[in-house]
Amino acid sequence: MDNRQKPRIGISIGDTNGIGPEVVVKTLSDARILNFCTPVIYASAAVLQHTKAALKADYFNFVEVGTAHALVSRKVNLVSCIDADLPIETGTPTPFSGKASLSSLMAASADLKAGLLDGIVTAPINKDNIQADDFRFPGHTEFLTSYFDAADSLMLLVSGPLRVATATGHMALKDVASKLSEELIIRKLTILLESIQKDFGIQKPRIAVLGLNPHAGENGLLGTEETEIIRPAILKMKERGHLIFGPYPADGFFGVQQYKQVDAVLSMYHDQGLIPFKTLAMDNGVNYTAGLRIVRTSPDHGTAYDIAAKGLADETSFREALFLACDIIKKRTEV
Incomplete structure (x- = not known):
């Protein structure tokens, strides 16, 4: 990306029956x-017009372009990649909405790989109805890791x-x-350290590692993963x-807010890290x-079918995801 240009950010629409289009x-x-x-x-123009009408968002405008080769500056661009006759059943996951979310993700990812975009923000998908012959992944993270030929990646939740x-x-x-190993912990810590340095500009980051078991195993009384796997990885x-x-x-x-004393935290599993994170930053958290x-990047919430297209969805997390993508792209160009 030319330093004089604004970053071109692709946006996959997510499940079209969820809150993705709304946010x-x-x-x-x-x-x-x-x-x-x-x-x-x-x-598709139909999805955006449907959402615009449901929200009475007369102030929202976009320009439809045939390809990302022909983007219009200072406009919201739309690349049509979803069937214009897609049945929209707001609030209900369907095979059609799953197929649409996959088409959107694939098209945006292809343009990103081709260098037509500088980054991507993904709206929430339904991890079940998106499954297809060319998508056998538990989520965006695993798909993108494979699609961009990375040896590994790391789910990192960010809020300031x-x-x-x-x-x-x-x-x-x-x-x-059974998945945890000393090698895995070292690999994830290495990715985390490099990202904090390259993407957030902190050259000597302080990283805290959580234990797996209650009380971090209590010296082996409540589990041995800390003594046999996690602590040796930390020492190395x-x-x-x-x-x-x-x-x-x-x-x-x-509980005692030790997270304020470090630059990042490595939890051992999904809910161990995401429950406290979302408790602290549900409205403005970003998944990177x-x-x-x-x-x-992506917002740190799901499809929220129960409130879709009712004007109730909070767009803060999506907006923060967009800004964080821009910030990281800029940071990388400065290195």
């Missing part, structure tokens, strides 16, 4: 967004100085302990000169996929 329209209705980026929505990553991603809780990273601390009992760590050569 996208609400965010891009503020024309000031165009001072920071050139947004490119991957959907609060950054919480997960060592394991979308998997059943019963499988977490310390030997390499990194500021890595822990393992901490997760409840006490967040660290470790990829491309920039991808």
Whole structure:
């Protein structure tokens, strides 16, 4: 990206029957967004017009372009990639809305890979109805890691100085302990450290690592993963000169606000990290996929079918995801 240009941000629409279209329209209705980026929505005019009418958002406008090769500056661009006759059943997941979310994601990802975009913001998908022959992944993170040929990646939740990553991603809780290894912890910490340095500009980050078991295992009484896997990984990273601390009992760590003393936290599994994060930053949190050569962010909420197209969805998280993508793209160009 030329330093004089605004970043071109692709937006996959997510499940068309959820709140994705609503938070996208609400965010891009503020024309000031165009001072920071050139947004490119991957959907259809019918989906956007339906959402615009439902929200009575007469102030939302877009220009339809045939391809991302022909983007219009200072306009909200639309690349049509969804059937114009798509049945819209707001509030209900359907095979049609799942297929539409996949078409949008694939089109945006292809343009990102081709260099026509500088980053991507993904609206929420339904992880069940998006499944298809060419999509057998538990979520965006795993798909994008594969699509962009990365050896690994890291789910990193961001809200200002609060950054919480997960060592394991979308998997059943019963499988977490068997998945953990010293090598995995070291690999995830390495990605986290590099991202904090490259994407957030903190050259000597302080990282806290949570334990897996209650009370971080209580010296083996409540589990041995801390003594056999997590602590040895921390010690090896310390030997390499990194500021890595822990393992901490997760409840006490967040309870006494120790997260304020570090630049990032590595949790062991999804809910261990995301429950406290969303408690602290539900409205403005952002999901960032660290470790990829491309920039991808998303809001930290789901499809919320129960409130879709009722004007109740809060667009703050999506707006923050858009701004964070712009910030990281700029940060990377400065390196």
